[in-house]
Amino acid sequence: MTDKTTLKRPILSPHVRYRWDSLRRQHQLIFPEGMLILNPPSAAILTRCDGRPLDALMEDLVTEFPSAKPHDDVRDFLEEMTRRGFVHEADPDD
Numbered sequence: 565m566t567d568k569t570t571l572k573r574p575i576l577s578p579h580v581r582y583r584w585d586s587l588r589r590q591h592q593l594i595f596p597e598g599m600l601i602l603n604p605p606s607a608a609i610l611t612r613c614d615g616r617p618l619d620a621l622m623e624d625l626v627t628e629f630p631s632a633k634p635h636d637d638v639r640d641f642l643e644e645m646t647r648r649g650f651v652h653e654a655d656p657d658d
Contacts, residue, residue, distance in 0.1 A: 573654035574613040574642055580650045582610055609638055615654035
């Protein structure tokens, strides 16, 4: 992807929710049209999309995954999640 996300405070869209399915042992993103099964890094990103500043989200990921340099990958992932309507900019009043 060439354009990086401009999200400053990513948050899951109102019609989307994350869940851990303990029976299937998988991270899932649930939305009205279906379900997306997430790998652990994707789940780590999306569970932090709670309206916190993007820089804080990145710092938290670097703390959890110290050997990774996630910045470009996280931005690309968030751009795709935004394009799909799963993530959007948090309301500045929240």
